Amino acid sequence: MQLTVLKIGGNVLNDEAALAGVLDYFASLTELAVLVHGGGGKASEVIREMGREPRMVGGRRITDAPTLEIVTMVYTGLINKNLVAQLQRRGTNAIGLSGADGNAILAEKRPVGEIDYGFAGDVTEVNGSLLAGLLRLELRPVLCPITHDAKGQLLNTNADTIANEVAKALATQGYQVSLKYCFELPGVLRDINDENSIIKTITPKTYRQYQLEGVIAGGMIPKLDNAFDAIASGVQEVVIGDLSHLRSGQATRLIA
Amino acid sequence: MQLTVLKIGGNVLNDEAALAGVLDYFASLTELAVLVHGGGGKASEVIREMGREPRMVGGRRITDAPTLEIVTMVYTGLINKNLVAQLQRRGTNAIGLSGADGNAILAEKRPVGEIDYGFAGDVTEVNGSLLAGLLRLELRPVLCPITHDAKGQLLNTNADTIANEVAKALATQGYQVSLKYCFELPGVLRDINDENSIIKTITPKTYRQYQLEGVIAGGMIPKLDNAFDAIASGVQEVVIGDLSHLRSGQATRLIA
Incomplete structure (x- = not known):
């Protein structure tokens, strides 16, 4: 269910x-x-x-x-x-x-x-x-x-x-x-200064890539590490964004 | 059960x-x-x-x-x-x-x-x-x-x-x-100054009698009214006393 x-x-x-x-x-x-x-x-x-x-x-x-x-x-x-x-x-x-x-x-x-x-x-x-x-x-x-x-x-x-x-x-x-996760940003952003730069989907593979490129850094790392840990343990998806983006399905979606 | x-x-x-x-x-x-x-x-x-x-x-x-x-x-x-x-x-x-x-x-x-x-x-x-x-x-x-x-x-x-x-x-x-009801007295007392005067059992009939005699009065009345209301609604018994008397079964027992 x-x-x-x-x-x-x-x-x-x-x-x-x-x-x-x-x-x-x-x-x-x-x-x-x-x-x-x-x-x-x-x-x-x-x-x-x-x-x-x-x-x-x-x-x-x-x-x-x-x-x-x-x-x-x-x-x-x-x-x-x-x-x-x-x-x-x-x-x-x-x-x-x-x-x-x-x-x-x-x-x-x-x-x-x-x-x-x-x-x-x-x-x-x-x-x-x-x-x-x-x-x-x-x-x-x-x-x-x-x-x-x-x-x-x-x-x-x-x-x-x-x-x-x-x-x-x-x-x-x-x-x-x-x-x-309902938080203050619309999602995980490519550019922290651009609210329209939401990354739609992140997989463990693209997550590593974004880290190497420095796109994802700082306080987002432990948050996303935990999220991927949950996914590795059987959670289907982790969605991160503010209420309106969670509602509309436009927030960032982490999957296996 | x-x-x-x-x-x-x-x-x-x-x-x-x-x-x-x-x-x-x-x-x-x-x-x-x-x-x-x-x-x-x-x-x-x-x-x-x-x-x-x-x-x-x-x-x-x-x-x-x-x-x-x-x-x-x-x-x-x-x-x-x-x-x-x-x-x-x-x-x-x-x-x-x-x-x-x-x-x-x-x-x-x-x-x-x-x-x-x-x-x-x-x-x-x-x-x-x-x-x-x-x-x-x-x-x-x-x-x-x-x-x-x-x-x-x-x-x-x-x-x-x-x-x-x-x-x-x-x-x-x-x-x-x-x-x-776990309260400060060992039970409902015949004599408020005598802790050994616990009334063992009260029924609606003896309750009226105790009230007429003035044995039960004051703050005990609303407590016991509520208790008998619960009994009238199907609760099997209401027991009133301090912990040691509740434990030993020596507290006052109200029944139908």
Whole structure:
């Protein structure tokens, strides 16, 4: 069966109109569907309201114990439940989950290296059979970036990684998975300054070529590496673009 | 099939050792089980940390928009996900739900009367077939006191009411439901000053008698009215007591 995993991040969560558009899109999907959301700017806002200073290194949050408490409140509580309520309003039977719920996503605390990320978790296992069970109940799981270690510890986890691992786990369950990353650009661009330079399709072979030519570089590399890793693990396609290009089918499509 | 709905409130949530004991108990149940939790003192603590003053009237919270945001974060986020993680640690496959998740609990905003409770919700419908579906997946739902109105609005809802309505809905689904209220007293007492004066069994007939004699009065009346309402709707028994008396079977048992 066809299934879409849609990942949305801060650029959408921080913009009410953009969010409404994405939720309309998600609600309009006729295939099975799973939503994965990031954290957006709200966590840092609440951290400041509670008199603390957010700490990020290389775009990743340093999650000490009080920060974990706040991101848990914001991601699993405020953001996740409002997304679910807004989807219910659209007639979509969404069910919000952290990685602890139904043991959906197991992770391990990131080892302390040069940087101590605190309670940051790296995904070790996605419970594909739980997600399949919920999908059979005609529910649409809405996953937030909090996981657990099965020893009682919640962990802050990268939402892109969750989307990728969830897509892989569902492919293993036999679904035909399309993993869609909704981000700020219309797609992967040949020329970062030209929004019309969307690369329509990338295969592992052309991906290597684009890297050699320097067309694809920088922050796109880890994103696309992960995407091709998902494809190598059975995900049918990974689509990257903004909402309007995802909708119109003009976003960049990564295939085997 | 036998099923227990266990309700825990602030007296347990505010006390780490008591909470661990209740979670051990819940994890040890061999029948199907659902946990319903209240809010405890944490919401008021966070409200104060965010520079606001909690407002209660007659033991009920006045939930204005910023307060709703905070109770959503605390109940559906912090408390619910930590309970789920602690149950997962005990090998119990818990799944945390607000009323919006899977459309589990529909409510309507309480009409403004003498008092405007703000975003307070009165339960209109529990989705028994959703809960039955989750139980068939061998999950144990953990319900928090946030519901929704299916129009995108989250609502703050009394946890005792949720426990009662969930028990009734599951009885309607054909389960043999035991509804257990874990509270601060060993049971319903003949003499509030004597912890050994637990009334072992109450039926609708003896309940009227105890009320006429003034043995049961005050705050116990609405609690027991609700309990007998659940029994009239097919719940097999309602048990009221503290953890040790619930465990030992010495708590007060209400039956038809």
